[in-house]
Amino acid sequence: MSALAVTQGRVARSEWIKLRTVRSTVLTVLFALGSLVGSGVLVGLAANERWASMSPAERAGVRIHEYVLAGDDMALLALGVLGVIAITGEYTTGMIRATLAAVPQRLPVLWAKLAVLCTAVFALMLPASLATYAVGDAIMSKHWEESLSDPGVLRVVVGTAVVLTLVTALGLALGFIVRSTAGAIATLFAILIVLPMTLGQFVPKIAPYLPSSAMTSFITARPEDDMLAPGAGLLLFVAYVAIALAGAAALLRRRDA
Amino acid sequence: MITVEQLTKRYGEKTAVDSLTFTVRPGAVTGFLGPNGAGKSTTMRMIAGLDAPSAGRALVGGRPYADHPAPLTEVGLLLEARAIHTGRSARNHLLALAATHGIGRRRVDEVIELTGLDAVAGRRAGGFSLGMGQRLGIASALLGDPAVLILDEPVNGLDPEGVLWVRELLRGLAAEGRTVFLSSHLMSEMAMTADHLVVVGRGRLIADLPVAELTEQAARDAVLVRSPFADELAGALLGPAVEVTAVEPGLLEVRGATAAQIGATAARRGLELHELTPQRATLEEAFMELTRDAVEYRAGASAEAVAA
Numbered sequence: 409m410s411a412l413a414v415t416q417g418r419v420a421r422s423e424w425i426k427l428r429t430v431r432s433t434v435l436t437v438l439f440a441l442g443s444l445v446g447s448g449v450l451v452g453l454a455a456n457e458r459w460a461s462m463s464p465a466e467r468a469g470v471r472i473h474e475y476v477l478a479g480d481d482m483a484l485l486a487l488g489v490l491g492v493i494a495i496t497g498e499y500t501t502g503m504i505r506a507t508l509a510a511v512p513q514r515l516p517v518l519w520a521k522l523a524v525l526c527t528a529v530f531a532l533m534l535p536a537s538l539a540t541y542a543v544g545d546a547i548m549s550k551h552w553e554e555s556l557s558d559p560g561v562l563r564v565v566v567g568t569a570v571v572l573t574l575v576t577a578l579g580l581a582l583g584f585i586v587r588s589t590a591g592a593i594a595t596l597f598a599i600l601i602v603l604p605m606t607l608g609q610f611v612p613k614i615a616p617y618l619p620s621s622a623m624t625s626f627i628t629a630r631p632e633d634d635m636l637a638p639g640a641g642l643l644l645f646v647a648y649v650a651i652a653l654a655g656a657a658a659l660l661r662r663r664d665a
Numbered sequence: 666m667i668t669v670e671q672l673t674k675r676y677g678e679k680t681a682v683d684s685l686t687f688t689v690r691p692g693a694v695t696g697f698l699g700p701n702g703a704g705k706s707t708t709m710r711m712i713a714g715l716d717a718p719s720a721g722r723a724l725v726g727g728r729p730y731a732d733h734p735a736p737l738t739e740v741g742l743l744l745e746a747r748a749i750h751t752g753r754s755a756r757n758h759l760l761a762l763a764a765t766h767g768i769g770r771r772r773v774d775e776v777i778e779l780t781g782l783d784a785v786a787g788r789r790a791g792g793f794s795l796g797m798g799q800r801l802g803i804a805s806a807l808l809g810d811p812a813v814l815i816l817d818e819p820v821n822g823l824d825p826e827g828v829l830w831v832r833e834l835l836r837g838l839a840a841e842g843r844t845v846f847l848s849s850h851l852m853s854e855m856a857m858t859a860d861h862l863v864v865v866g867r868g869r870l871i872a873d874l875p876v877a878e879l880t881e882q883a884a885r886d887a888v889l890v891r892s893p894f895a896d897e898l899a900g901a902l903l904g905p906a907v908e909v910t911a912v913e914p915g916l917l918e919v920r921g922a923t924a925a926q927i928g929a930t931a932a933r934r935g936l937e938l939h940e941l942t943p944q945r946a947t948l949e950e951a952f953m954e955l956t957r958d959a960v961e962y963r964a965g966a967s968a969e970a971v972a973a
C-alpha cells in the first residue's frame with residue numbers, strides 16, 4: 409500500500425462507506441426504488457381495470473411508458489432528499505468537522521460525495537427504470553402495444569434514471585449551500601414544485617426554462633408546444649445543477665465549519 | 666509543535682480571539698486554560714483549519730494544517746462539540762475517517778481496543794453516553810498515530826475512572842515526545858495533567874508559563890492546625906512574625922511558621938494535635954491571583970466605557 413495521504417480516490421472510498429452505513433440514506437434509496445417500481449406495477453394494473461370504461465379516444469391516447477413511469481415524481485423527491493441528507497446529516501450532527509479535519513482541502517469531499525451518490529443512484533435507477541418499463545409493458549400488453557424501439561421511448565426510460573441522478577446532485581448542492589436539512593429540502597421542493605406553480609403560471613414565457621420544465625422535456629416522448637427540445641432541456645437542467653454545485657463549492661471553501 | 670502567531674478571530678463587532686501568540690512544545694502536556702467563552706475552542710478550530718482566522722496564523726509542525734498531505738497523521742483532533750454522525754456505528758465512523766488516508770482496518774481495531782470501545786463499536790454513536798462519545802472522539806484523534814494532539818475538554822463527561830485513563834494516556838503520549846495540547850475550564854484538572862499552561866481570558870493571552878511556576882508564584886505558606894487546646898496553642902505560637910487566625914473553635918490557620926515548628930512547639934508544651942496540614946495554594950487560587958490584574962483592568966475599562 410502506498411504512503412498515508414489524502415487522495416481523491418480515498419475520499420471517495422470514505423464517502424462510499426458513509427453512504428451505506430447510515431440507515432436514513434439506505435432507507436431513502438429503498439423508498440425511491442419501491443415507489444418507482446411499485447407505482448409502475450400499480451398504475452399498469454389500474455389501467456387494465458379502466459380499459460373497459462374508456463372511450464376509444466382515451467384508449468388510443470394511452471402510452472405505456474407514460475403510465476408505468478408515473479412513479480418517477482415520488483422517486484425524484486426522495487432522491488433529491490437523499491442528496492440533501494447526504495451532507496446536511498453531517499452538518500446537523502457535527503460530523504462535518506471530523507470530515508473536514510481529515511480532508512482540509514475540502515473540495516475533494518464535495519466531488520467524492522457527488523461521484524459516489526451519482527454512481528450509486530444511476531447504477532440502481534437505470535435497471536429499476538428498465539425493469540419498471542418491462543414489467544409495466546407486460547401488464548399493459550393485454551390491451552396496448554408499445555416497444556422500447558418506438559420513437560422517444562428508450563430516451564424516456566433511460567432519461568428517467570438520468571434525471572433522478574441529476575436531481576440527487578441538485579439536492580446535494582443545495583444541502584452544501586443551506587446546511588440545514590429542513591431548509592435544503594424546502595428549497596429543493598420550492599424549485600421543483602412551487603416555482604412551476606407560481607412563476608411558471610404567472611409568467612408563461614419563462615415557464616419552459618424553469619428547472620422542472622427543462623427536466624420534464626427530456627423525459628417526454630410527446631412534447632407539448634411550449635416545451636424545449638429534449639436535448640436542450642437536458643442541457644439546461646445540467647447547467648442549473650452545475651451552477652448550484654459551483655455555488656456549493658465556493659461556499660464550502662470559504663465558510664467556517 | 667504548534668505555533669500560533671497574532672491569531673485573531675472577529676465575528677462582526679465581537680472579537681473572540683485577540684492577537685494570540687504562543688507556542689506548544691513537543692514532549693509535554695500543555696494546558697489551554699480559561700473560562701467558558703474565552704476563545705479556546707475557536708483557537709483550536711483555527712489551528713485545525715476549520716475556521717479561518719481574521720488575522721494572524723497558526724502552524725502545526727511548521728505548516729498550516731491544510732498543507733499537510735496526511736493531516737490525520739500530523740494532528741489528532743477532539744472537538745468539544747461531538748463530531749460524529751449519530752446514525753453511524755463507532756466502527757464505521759472510524760473506518761470512514763481512516764479511508765480518507767488509506768489507514769487500514771487493523772489500526773481502526775487498535776484504537777477501538779485502546780479506548781475500550783470493543784463492546785459498543787457496532788452500536789450507533791447516537792446512543793452513546795457522553796463518556797463513550799468522548800472515548801470515540803479520542804479514538805478518532807488517535808487514528809493517524811499523530812505527532813500532535815489537540816483536545817478540547819477531553820475529560821468532559823467522563824467518570825472518575827475515565828478521567829484517570831485520559832490523564833495517563835495523555836501523559837504517556839507526551840512522554841513519547843508528542844505535542845499534547847488540551848483545553849479545560851477546570852484548573853484543578855490542569856494541575857493533575859499539564860506541565861505547561863497557556864491561560865486566556867476574553868480571547869487574550871493572560872499567561873504562558875510552567876504549572877509549577879504558577880503554583881509557586883501565588884504560594885501561601887499557611888498551616889491548618891486542629892487541636893482541643895487551640896487557644897493555648899495560639900498563645901504559644903503568636904510572635905512578631907507569626908499570625909494566627911481562629912477559623913472555627915479548635916481550628917487555627919497559622920502563617921509565618923512551618924508545620925515542623927508548630928509541631929515542635931506543641932510537643933514541648935504537651936498539647937495534643939489532631940491535624941497539622943500545610944496549605945499549598947491550589948492552582949485555582951494561583952490562577953485567581955495571576956489573573957486578578959487582568960480582571961480588574963477589564964472591569965475598570967468597562968466602567969470607563971459606561972461613564973463615557
